[in-house]
Amino acid sequence: xxxKTLISQLLSRPATNRFPAKYMPKxxxxxxxxxxxxxxxxxxxxxxxxxxxxxxxxxxEKCIGCQLCIRVCPAKVIEFKPExxxxxxxxxxCTFCAQCVDVCPVxxxxxxxxxxxxxxxxxxxxLIVE
Amino acid sequence: xxxWAIFGQAxxxxxxxxLVGLFYRGVDRKIAARMQARIGPPxxxxxxxxxxLLVKETVIPKTAVAWLFSxxxxxxxxxxxxxxxxxxxxxxxxxxxxxxxAILVLYLLAIPALAMxxxxxxxxxxxxxxxxxxxxxxxxxxxxxLAVVLVAVAWRLSELGLAPAFSLGTMxxxxxxxxVGPLGIIGLALLxxxxxxxxxxxxxxIPFDIPEAETEIAGGLMVxxxxxxxxxxxxxxxxxxxxxxxxxxxLFIPYGLAGRLGLSGAVGxxxxxxxxxxxxxxxxxxxxxTVRVGMARLKVDQIARGxxxxxxxxxxxxxxxxxxxxxxxx
Amino acid sequence: MERNxxxxxxxxxxxxxxxxxxxxxxxxxxxxxxxxxxxxRGERIVxxxxxxxxxxxxxxxxGMRQGRNLIQILYLSERICGICSVSHPIAFTQAVxxxxxxxxxxxxxxxxxxxxxxxRIHSHLLWAGVAAHELGFDTLLHxxxxxxxxVLDILEELTGNRINYAIPIFGGVRRDITPEQYPRxxxxxxxxxxxxxxxxxAFLRDPTVEARTRGVGILEPKEAExxxxxxxxxxxSGLRKDVRQDRPYLAYSDFEVKAITPADYGxxxxxxxxxxxxxxxxxxxxxxxxxxxxxxxxxxxxxxSFPKIPALLAHLKKAEGEGLGWHEAPRGEVIHYVxxxxxxxxxxxxxxxxxxxxxxxxxxxxxEDQEVADIPIxxxxxxxxxxxxxxxxxxxxxxxETWTKEExxxxxxxxxxxxxx
Numbered sequence: 102x103x104x105k106t107l108i109s110q111l112l113s114r115p116a117t118n119r120f121p122a123k124y125m126p127k128x129x130x131x132x133x134x135x136x137x138x139x140x141x142x143x144x145x146x147x148x149x150x151x152x153x154x155x156x157x158x159x160x161x162e163k164c165i166g167c168q169l170c171i172r173v174c175p176a177k178v179i180e181f182k183p184e185x186x187x188x189x190x191x192x193x194x195c196t197f198c199a200q201c202v203d204v205c206p207v208x209x210x211x212x213x214x215x216x217x218x219x220x221x222x223x224x225x226x227x228l229i230v231e
Numbered sequence: 232x233x234x235w236a237i238f239g240q241a242x243x244x245x246x247x248x249x250l251v252g253l254f255y256r257g258v259d260r261k262i263a264a265r266m267q268a269r270i271g272p273p274x275x276x277x278x279x280x281x282x283x284l285l286v287k288e289t290v291i292p293k294t295a296v297a298w299l300f301s302x303x304x305x306x307x308x309x310x311x312x313x314x315x316x317x318x319x320x321x322x323x324x325x326x327x328x329x330x331x332x333a334i335l336v337l338y339l340l341a342i343p344a345l346a347m348x349x350x351x352x353x354x355x356x357x358x359x360x361x362x363x364x365x366x367x368x369x370x371x372x373x374x375x376x377l378a379v380v381l382v383a384v385a386w387r388l389s390e391l392g393l394a395p396a397f398s399l400g401t402m403x404x405x406x407x408x409x410x411v412g413p414l415g416i417i418g419l420a421l422l423x424x425x426x427x428x429x430x431x432x433x434x435x436x437i438p439f440d441i442p443e444a445e446t447e448i449a450g451g452l453m454v455x456x457x458x459x460x461x462x463x464x465x466x467x468x469x470x471x472x473x474x475x476x477x478x479x480x481x482l483f484i485p486y487g488l489a490g491r492l493g494l495s496g497a498v499g500x501x502x503x504x505x506x507x508x509x510x511x512x513x514x515x516x517x518x519x520x521t522v523r524v525g526m527a528r529l530k531v532d533q534i535a536r537g538x539x540x541x542x543x544x545x546x547x548x549x550x551x552x553x554x555x556x557x558x559x560x561x
Numbered sequence: 562m563e564r565n566x567x568x569x570x571x572x573x574x575x576x577x578x579x580x581x582x583x584x585x586x587x588x589x590x591x592x593x594x595x596x597x598x599x600x601x602r603g604e605r606i607v608x609x610x611x612x613x614x615x616x617x618x619x620x621x622x623x624g625m626r627q628g629r630n631l632i633q634i635l636y637l638s639e640r641i642c643g644i645c646s647v648s649h650p651i652a653f654t655q656a657v658x659x660x661x662x663x664x665x666x667x668x669x670x671x672x673x674x675x676x677x678x679x680x681r682i683h684s685h686l687l688w689a690g691v692a693a694h695e696l697g698f699d700t701l702l703h704x705x706x707x708x709x710x711x712v713l714d715i716l717e718e719l720t721g722n723r724i725n726y727a728i729p730i731f732g733g734v735r736r737d738i739t740p741e742q743y744p745r746x747x748x749x750x751x752x753x754x755x756x757x758x759x760x761x762x763a764f765l766r767d768p769t770v771e772a773r774t775r776g777v778g779i780l781e782p783k784e785a786e787x788x789x790x791x792x793x794x795x796x797x798s799g800l801r802k803d804v805r806q807d808r809p810y811l812a813y814s815d816f817e818v819k820a821i822t823p824a825d826y827g828x829x830x831x832x833x834x835x836x837x838x839x840x841x842x843x844x845x846x847x848x849x850x851x852x853x854x855x856x857x858x859x860x861x862x863x864x865x866s867f868p869k870i871p872a873l874l875a876h877l878k879k880a881e882g883e884g885l886g887w888h889e890a891p892r893g894e895v896i897h898y899v900x901x902x903x904x905x906x907x908x909x910x911x912x913x914x915x916x917x918x919x920x921x922x923x924x925x926x927x928x929e930d931q932e933v934a935d936i937p938i939x940x941x942x943x944x945x946x947x948x949x950x951x952x953x954x955x956x957x958x959x960x961x962e963t964w965t966k967e968e969x970x971x972x973x974x975x976x977x978x979x980x981x982x
Contacts, residue, residue, distance in 0.1 A: 103525050103700065103763055107266040116268040116707050150714075152736070154721035173870060175629070175636035198636050198727040203735060204870040212721070267703040357582050361601070361933055437697050438769055446590045446695045446937040448582075527769035528697025530934040531604060 119144050121217075149214040154197045156215040159230045161187060163209035170201035170210060182231075189231040193223035240326045241316055248315040252469035253277040255512060259472075259520045266524045277469065281462050289458030294355030303350035304456070304463035310342035311467040311474065318477040319403035321507025322487060322500045332397035333381050337374070340433060340474065343467050344370050347442065351452025362451020365531050366435070366442035372538035373432040373439075379546040380422045380429075384482055387411065387553050399478070403485040411556050418552030423483045425546040430475050430518040432538070434468065437523040441531050476514040484510055579607055582933060586615045590695060590937035593947035597928075597940065604932045611924060614961070616947045617954035621911050630906035631657055631731065631877045632870070638897070639725050641913060642949040644687060646725045647673075647680050648890035649897070649913070649949075654729045655810060656899040657908075659884030661731070661877055663867070667860040669733035670812040675746075675855050676720065676728050677888065678848040682753065683712045684891035685841040685848075688944045689764065692838065695937035696773050701763055708756055715749045718742060731873060733865025746856060750849050757846050764838050774834040778927040778939035781832055788922040792893020793844065794943045796822050797837040799830030804889040815858065816851050834942045841944075878906055892916040892944045915949030 121143045126132035135141040149155065166186030171179045178194045179201065202210045220228055257274040264271020291297050316326045317336045344366055351363030385397045387407055395401055407419055432439040443451045456464060488506040489499030529537070579602045586594035594615035600608035620641055624634040638653040639646050651673055658665060665673075686709040693701030713723045719738060720726035728734050738746070764770055780790065785798035795802045803820035805813045821843045823829070823836040830836055867873035881903040887896050893916030900910040920943040927939050955962040964972075 103767060104521075106704065106759075106763070107521065107525055107700065110268040111262070111266045113268070115265065115270045117270045119270070147714075150718040150721070152721050153717065154727070169871060172630065172874070173632045175633040196636060196640075196725070197722060198639075198725075199721065200632060200636070200727070200870075267700050268707055269703060357580055360580070361582065361604075364603075440697065441934065444697070444934070446697065447934050449589050524700045526698065527693070527767070527773050528934075529769060529772060530932055532932070533772055 118147055120146050149216065151214075152212070153214045153216070154199045155213045156192055156218060157190060157195065157199070157202065157230060158211045158213045159188070159190060160209045160211070161231070163207050164188065165207055165209075167206060169204045169206065173200045173204050175200070187231065189229060191223070192218060192228040192230060193220075237326060244315055244320065244326050245312050248312065248470055248473055249466060251508065251511075252471075252473045253281065253466070255472060255515055256469045258512065259515060262516060262520050263524045266521070277465075281465060284457075284462035284465065285459055287458040289460055290455075292355055292455050295455060296353040296355070299353035300350055300455075301460065303346040303353065304460040304467075307343035307346040307467040308463045308470075310339045310346070311470040314339035314474045315470060317399060318474055319400050319481045319485070320477075320504065322489065322503035324400040324403075325398075332395060333385060333399050333402070334397060336399060336474075336478070337378060337381065340377075340471065340478075341370060341374060343471055344433075344435075347452050347464065350456065351442070354452070354455035356455050358448040358450070358454045359452050361448050362442045362444070362454070365444075366452055368531050368535055369432060369435070369439060369442065372535045373429045373542075376425045376538060376542045376546040377429045377433070379543070379550055380426045380482070383418075383422055383546070383550040383553050386550075387415075387557070390557055399481050403481040406483075406485050408483075411553065412559065413556075414552050414559060415556030418549040418556060419483070421545050421549030421552065423479075425542050425549065426479055426482065427514075427518045428542050428545075430479060430514070431522050432534070433475050434472055434519060436519050438526040438529045439534055440523075440528060441534065444528060447528075472515060472519065473511060476511040476518070479514045479518070480507065480510045484514075578602070584936060584940075590940060592691065592941075593945070595945070595947050597936070599928075599933070599936065601933055604934065606928055606931050606933065606936070609925065609928045611921070613921070613947065614951055614954040617951040618948070621913060621952070624911050625907055625909070628907060630874060631908065632874065634908070634911070635730065636727065638913075639727065642915070642946050643724055644684050644946060645680065645890040645892065645895070645949070647677050647728060648888050648895050649915075650729045651677055651811075652886040652888040652890075652895045652897040653899070653911075654731050655886030655888070656884040656897040657731050657877070657886070657901070659886065660882040660899050660901045660908075661880030661884075662882070663732045663876070665733055665811070666863045666866055667812065668737075668862045669864045671855050671859050672734045672736075672738060672864065673729055674812050674816075675738070675852050676716070676726060676734075678851045678855075679712055679716055679719075680726075681848045681891045682845050683709055683716070684944075685845050686712070688841060688891075688941075689760070689838065692834075692938060692941050693764075693770075695941045696770060698767075698770065701770075704763065705760070708753075708760075711749050711752055715746055718745055730865060730867075731877065732867040733863070735865070737864045738859070743856065746852070750853060753845065753849055757842070757849075760845075761842055764842060765835070770838075771835065773935075773938065774838060776831070776833050777935050778834045778931065778942050779832050780923050780927055782830070784926045785832065785923060788926070789919050790893075790923045790943075791919045792889070792891070792916050792944075793837055793840045794893065794920045794923055796820055797830065797840045798832035799824065804887055804894045808887065810887060812855070816854050818847070818851065821847055834938055837942045874906075877901070879903055883910075890916050892946060892949075893919060895949075913952055915946060915952070917943065917946045917950035918952070920945070921950065 122132055123144050132141060136143055164187055168181055170188065171181055175198060176194045176196045178190050180189045182189055199212050202212055218228065254274065256277040260276060261271045261274055291300055314336055319325050348363040348366040351359040351366065384402055384407060388401060388405060391410060408416060411419065435442050443453055453461065453464065487503040489495065489503045492502065494502055579600050582599045582601045583596065584599065585591050585596040596612040598610045599606050620637055624637050629637065635650055635653060638649045641649045686705045690702040690705035693705065716726060717723045719742060720728050720736060728736060780794065780798045782798045782800060785795045785800055791802065799822050801820040801822060803818060805818040806820050821840055823839045826839050826843060828836065828839060880901045883900040885896065885898050887894060895916055896914040898910065898912040899908045902909045923943060931939060955964060
């Protein structure tokens with residue numbers, strides 16, 4: 102019976118994970134700015150699994166400039182900088198398939214569990230990896 | 232009582248009724264959310280909603296019959312709040328005791344529904360028209376059992392020689408449970424059940440929310456309403472919830488706590504008022520909140536058939552049992 | 562069901578007004594844009610016109626003509642649909658593998674099966690929630706979507722993403738299921754086994770749900786067959802039609818999948834919405850069976866025949882030929898056709914047929930003589946995926962155009978002639 106479910110759910114804790122804050126802040130952007138300054142803490146999200154496909158990390162030193170990642174990237178995230186023979190990634194376009202990580206011959210690219218990437222500016226420094 | 236005293240009381244009851252109605256709407260939403268394992272909005276959310284709606288632009292569609300469309304929200308609010316004045320409030324009798332009877336309350340409860348239906352027709356939207364048609368079918372379906380319940384209780388009171396029998400005040404002061412035999416108690420229980428089923432229908436809540444039916448007709452008769460007008464309907468709905476629950480309390484559970492606890496005077500009144508508010512809340516949670524989270528929306532023919540066949544039968548057999556009880560007991 | 566408007570007036574004349582209720586392209590009953598125009602008398606539906614094309618994105622064009630290579634197109638195909646986001650890649654990889662003659666190691670086939678069955682569980686639970694919401698039963702929506710989190714967590718654990726798993730690649734899969742992941746998958750299977758009875762109870766034995774779904778939106782078996790319905794829509798009408806059973810692919814022949822109809826639940830298939838709920842919930846159990854068997858009998862070995870992506874790209878560039886890939890997506894049969902030309906990185910032709918496209922026509926008999934109140938649940942009962950289905954949209958000089966079957970046939974003849982040359 103549905104009534105049993107209703108009553109047991111009424112008496113137990115809500116299933117919702119209170120993310121990013123336990124109570125709705127007056128201003129979400131203000132709250133996030135405070136988090137950045139270290140004045141407030143984010144209510145922890147449900148932990149990401151070990152091989153979560155998040156923001157791609159780039160090891161500049163290892164990169165040999167072979168451009169294979171650019172060939173396989175489905176979203177044209179990666180830009181080649183010919184003068185340095187290095188790459189620049191625009192995370193705002195990324196689809197998180199991590200194909201570039203698989204293809205990299207020198208393991209210069211790696212997945213990280215970072216997923217708090219929302220921003221109002223697609224060219225903000227946090228969304229550009231180089 | 233002097234006119235000014237009544238006026239003062241009326242103001243207090245109207246303001247209090249509005250506040251309680253909105254607050255109970257918040258409680259309703261919170262409990263519904265918790266039953267669905269959600270957190271739900273804060274208790275003050277209905278006040279915020281109302282405030283937000285009041286500052287929003289009020290759009291009157293070009294296809295609408297403007298005067299009718301604009302008049303209906305006011306009519307709904309007016310009728311809902313007036314009904315409050317005929318409601319016995321725990322230790323206190325109705326404010327307008329003696330100026331109208333229970334039949335008037337029935338009309339006052341029907342007027343907001345009619346107003347919404349007319350507003351839906353006047354909105355000029357096909358979805359509004361469908362919603363308004365459904366509202367009228369619903370109104371015709373649930374008014375009869377509701378009337379049967381009121382008449383049954385009033386008839387039994389008049390048989391006891393109490394007058395005026397058709398006053399909610401009299402009904403609240405003379406609970407029938409103790410005055411009837413076992414058959415009568417069964418009869419009263421059947422009447423209570425039918426009244427509890429009528430309650431969500433009267434308030435157009437799931438499973439009877441077909442006039443609005445968000446997923447079917449996108450808000451139905453409310454679809455073109457916005458801003459202040461929508462806020463007025465929202466307020467009328469919140470107050471109507473209190474009136475409907477108050478009606479159930481007045482008819483079937485009018486008992487006070489103060490006498491039992493040996494309290495009297497102002498303290499007793501306060502305790503009884505608090506207890507009355509609690510009873511109203513309880514009725515709302517049982518008849519509205521639990522039902523609306525525990526059921527799917529029914530279809531208009533299913534509702535009409537269900538009310539005409541089942542609920543009317545239940546109410547009528549309750550009436551019959553009351554009559555039988557009277558005949559048997561003498 | 563289409564009648565001309567004049568005939569309409571003659572038939573019903575002044576008896577009762579027939580008015581038009583437009584549903585969509587934006588409407589609370591719809592999760593994706595499509596437009597139904599209903600002719601309604603009172604609460605009865607007299608006629609319906611369906612217009613599609615609002616969600617067309619030109620994905621095939623992007624794949625064929627914008628210089629993408631096949632690996633890039635693979636992720637494009639994943640984005641045809643968010644819910645069946647492994648079904649399209651599975652069909653696409655099979656098509657390309659057939660065209661290029663690539664073998665898939667057994668272990669990779671098993672992993673593909675496991676992921677696609679997990680996806681079926683999440684898709685069916687999602688659908689059940691949507692259906693409950695259309696009926697105004699939000700508690701069931703919240704219940705099903707809450708328990709759906711578990712399978713999404715498992716998918717995230719196995720693939721790294723909750724949706725758009727990016728698992729299949731030509732010649733295999735990209736991630737293995739490691740020994741420490743097995744217990745978590747088993748735990749999820751046990752969780753759903755225990756839950757299935759509760760879900761069946763909540764949906765099938767609830768009096769209001771039954772009142773709203775029994776005898777509503779009936780698709781007769783004959784109509785289902787004639788209109789080429791696929792997936793649960795066809796199976797609810799009693800057709801034992803399932804690609805996994807009829808034309809087994811990948812490792813599906815190992816599991817002896819049998820198409821599920823309401824008869825398996827002791828009901829006589831009617832083809833109404835209730836039967837569709839039955840079929841989808843039973844299929845959750847069937848998917849659990851398949852995953853269990855797959856986990857138990859998982860073969861050892863490689864997970865891809867091309868561990869080096871550059872080698873794969875080179876092989877695909879040389880490949881010449883055509884291939885068809887099919888898969889039983891949660892909504893029915895999905896087909897991808899690919900034609901590769903040697904020396905080109907993009908395919909010459911890439912054609913997608915999504916399950917909703919086949920089920921679209923079954924809406925007409927289902928809507929016939931139903932009530933306005935039934936519109937949302939009937940619209941939802943085939944589990945429509947409009948963005949999967951909208952594969953073509955004709956706009957010329959800013960105006961939309963409708964082409965008839967004859968014109969389309971003529972066009973395809975012309976194209977065939979052009980390509981033969």
